[in-house]
Amino acid sequence: MHLLDLLAARAEPAAAALLTVTRRCPLACAHCSTASSMESEQIDAAVLKRFVATFTVADRPEYVLLTGGEPLLRPGLVREIAERVREVGARTHLLSGMFFAAGGRTPAPVRRAIDAVDHFAASIDAFHERQVPRAAVLRVLRQLLDEGKDLSVQLTGLTPDDPYLRRATEDIRRELDDRVPILVTVVRPAGRARPWLPPVGAGAAVHPTVPAPCALAAWPVVCFDGTVAACCNQxxxxxxxxxRLPAHLRLGHIAHDGWVAIRERLLERELLRGIRAFGPRHLASLAGAGCDGYCAACVTALGEPGTATRAGAVLERPGVRAVERQLGALVRAGGAEMFLRRYGTEGYRELAALGHEAGAS
Ligand code: SF4
Structure with a gap:
């Protein structure tokens, strides 16, 4: 399973589910978006397993993404989830900070968990490297690569022109023979980065009269306490x-909702369909509400019950429903290329295709 397979499905509603296996992490990166520590909370394993048990061959996400915190702090749970997911015909992706690589050996339970998932992604950045040297991470990745494991690297810099990104990509490409895809991202002002990172600029302003679909309102996220949100925005x-989740972004809770209920709410909820097709600012403006930020329009403007009701009424109009379907289909058809153009990092987008064989899925 190549990284591009995942990105191609990124705008497909309910094609994947993200499970936060734990908020805990043994590392203490200054940019950690989840402000994780070893004292952070983690969900009861039985509750998480019960939710995964509601996936069936007939009704399941195609991909299950295991994240944290550091999911490999619970290697037995990761392995059990991965095995169950495979039983129903779906595939797993796990993102790790690779704390274990610093010691020069991979503990057996961690190794079994890595073997159990279909795709293993390593998180590399300057903050991780102060605790786990890049060379140690690349040694483990090289061994996994030689054994045939599907891998990727998620590389994070401070800005798109951070010199660290150029040096690190050259090193990773050389050490892994250009066979491992690299998804380059930049630090966002969330978690421990919020107090010191300057706010993100407005970027290329899209006027609210122009639809700007949100491809991220597509995959449910099981949050640290079991609440299921409609997107992964931190x-x-x-x-x-x-x-404090606005009603349209709260899909339920895994203590009492199974996959079928979560999927149906994600697919059928009117505002989410509108956000996926028109984007939150355009939808809010159709409902007569103004808002400067993109996600702020989603959380604040559409979170206001009066605006949400008016937006719902607009979406009910027959002509609007037809346009919504066409825009939704266009976004989905854009696949990995459209996703990278929109959310990828300038100058590094093509690295997501490394190791992808021409003609592969
Ligand atoms: S627009 Fe809404 S659904 Fe999309 S990423 Fe922002 S908060 Fe999430």
Whole structure:
């Protein structure tokens, strides 16, 4: 399973589910978006396994992404989830900070968990490297690569022109023979980065009269406390922990909702369909509400019950429904290329295709 397979499905509603296996992490990176520590909370394993048990061959996400915190702090749970997911015909992807690589050996339970998932992704950045040297991470990745494991690297810099990105990509490409895809991202002002990172600029302003679909309102996220949110925006995940999620972004809770209910709400909820097709600013403006930020329009403007009701009424109009379907289909058809153009990092997008054989899925 190549990274491009995942990215190609990124705008496909319910094609994947993200499970936060734990918020805990033994590393202490200054940019950690989840502000994780070893004292952080983690969900009861039985509750998580019960939710995964509601996936069936007939009704399941195609991909299950295991994240944290550091999911490999619970290697037995990761392995059990991966085995169950495979039983129903789906595939798993796990993102790790690779704390274990610093010691020069991979503990047996961690190795079994890595073997159990279909795709293993390593998180590399300057903050990780102060605790786990890049060379140690690349040694483990090289061994996994030689054994035939599907891998990728998620490389994070401070800005798109951070010299660290250029040096690190050259090193990774050389050490792994250009066979491992690299997804380059930049630090966002969330978690421990919020107090010191300057706010992100407005970027290329899209006027609210122009639709700007949100491809991220497509994959449910099981948050640290079991609440299921409609997107992975860290502010949304944080709001879920505080019980402050706007109604349209709260899909349920895994203590009492199974996959079928979560999938149906994600697919059928009117505002989410509108956000996926028109984007939150355009939808809010159709409902007569103004808002400067993109996600702020989703959380604040559409979170206001009066605006949400008016937006719902607009989406009910027959002509609007037809346009919504066409825009949704266009975004999905754009696949990995459209996703990278929109969310990838300038100058590094093509690295996501490394190791992808021409003609592969
Ligand atoms: S627009 Fe809404 S659904 Fe999309 S990423 Fe922002 S908060 Fe999430």
């Amino acid at each position: 502010d949304v995940v944080d709001a879920a922990a505080l019980g």
